[in-house]
Amino acid sequence: MDPLLAWRPLFPSVDQTLYMISHSLGAMPARSRDRLVEYADHWTSRSIRAWEEGWWSMPVSVGDLVARIIGAGPGEVVMQPNVSIATWIVLSCFDWTGRRNKLVTEELNFPTNLYIFGEWERLGARVMRVSSPDDMTMPVESMLAAIDEETQLVSVSHVLFRSSYIQDLAAIASKAHAVGAMVVADIYQSAGSVPVDVRELGLDFATGGSVKWLCGGPGAGYLYVRPDLVTKLRPRLTGWMAHRAPFAFQEPPIDMADTMFRFLHGTPAIPALYAAMSGYEIIVEIGVERIREKSLRQTARLIELAEEAGIAVRSPRNPAERGGVVVLDVPHGSEVTQELLRRDVLVDHRPGAGIRVAPHFYTRDEELAETVRHIVEIRERHLATA
Numbered sequence: 001m002d003p004l005l006a007w008r009p010l011f012p013s014v015d016q017t018l019y020m021i022s023h024s025l026g027a028m029p030a031r032s033r034d035r036l037v038e039y040a041d042h043w044t045s046r047s048i049r050a051w052e053e054g055w056w057s058m059p060v061s062v063g064d065l066v067a068r069i070i071g072a073g074p075g076e077v078v079m080q081p082n083v084s085i086a087t088w089i090v091l092s093c094f095d096w097t098g099r100r101n102k103l104v105t106e107e108l109n110f111p112t113n114l115y116i117f118g119e120w121e122r123l124g125a126r127v128m129r130v131s132s133p134d135d136m137t138m139p140v141e142s143m144l145a146a147i148d149e150e151t152q153l154v155s156v157s158h159v160l161f162r163s164s165y166i167q168d169l170a171a172i173a174s175k176a177h178a179v180g181a182m183v184v185a186d187i188y189q190s191a192g193s194v195p196v197d198v199r200e201l202g203l204d205f206a207t208g209g210s211v212k213w214l215c216g217g218p219g220a221g222y223l224y225v226r227p228d229l230v231t232k233l234r235p236r237l238t239g240w241m242a243h244r245a246p247f248a249f250q251e252p253p254i255d256m257a258d259t260m261f262r263f264l265h266g267t268p269a270i271p272a273l274y275a276a277m278s279g280y281e282i283i284v285e286i287g288v289e290r291i292r293e294k295s296l297r298q299t300a301r302l303i304e305l306a307e308e309a310g311i312a313v314r315s316p317r318n319p320a321e322r323g324g325v326v327v328l329d330v331p332h333g334s335e336v337t338q339e340l341l342r343r344d345v346l347v348d349h350r351p352g353a354g355i356r357v358a359p360h361f362y363t364r365d366e367e368l369a370e371t372v373r374h375i376v377e378i379r380e381r382h383l384a385t386a
């Protein structure tokens, strides 16, 4: 018996399809619907009073739930609309016009971060994109070699979205700190699937979101900032909610809050925060260690099944280097994926990588073989007609 299947009935959509896409969109917990109804009821019955009865503090109170998943303490995480905004906030804390203006990152970082860094080049940043030897891994030595005394910030993905390769964040943070640089890690593809402890890893900032492994839906990104840095930083991306006394409506310049409110800007997306909470609560209840244990077992099985079927695997075989996704490199992967979706086998395809397949805590073992069987069938049909 798989004890984690006890949570499966809380996710009605996983019975309607072969749900192997939690790296892209985690299944919706049934309780999220109740939470959205609660939001609507609160808005109706409490009207403007809802702000002081919880809405105003939600970016940090909901952040406290995320904090429990990523090893942060209460008051150390603030909710944001998405990673893109969180990344912008982090970059906007630094002066990029001096000698220390290098931003080190990996070429396999998620494009939103790379696009943002590209635009910061217009503001003085010198972006160094460390290359991958195989479009799948990022040797830690190459990352370490790129970090030097001119580095201001290192931006690194914990788990690479393309291949599910896990990077050695502790080693990267340690090198960065040794030369006086800071580290922002994008933990979107690890949090909720691979254990993350922002303190143990020595991160200065972490960004992520809730759409994937956290089963929290869109609009609920988050930002962790190392507590001793909070009052030392002054984000240029700001707004009235970051003011120490926002309702005093004082003249500029802004007098910034000493809490994580300092990293807010405008009115937060309250409904998204209601929707996101149930996913976090379930992940906390199960525990990421147990999710990881099951994920390692099921991803190993998927690799085995793929190899038996002659499908090339584009994710690390070494469990210590592998996140929650297995990437399968099937010829005509994009067309095969379209057919899989027509058959209600939910996976996705990334150019240059392959078909991404991801079990989560609610996945049954039988579904692994079923997924591979569909891929093989489609491949054979395709070969027969080619």
Ligand SMILES: Cc1ncc(COP(=O)(O)O)c(C=O)c1O
Pocket (backbone or CB within 6 Å): 081, 082, 083, 084, 085, 110, 112, 157, 161, 186, 188, 189, 208, 209, 221
């Ligand atoms: C590693 C990673 N970072 C960021 C994002 C998305 O960024 P945003 O929250 O800005 O949409 C994704 C996926 O959509 C991702 O896989």
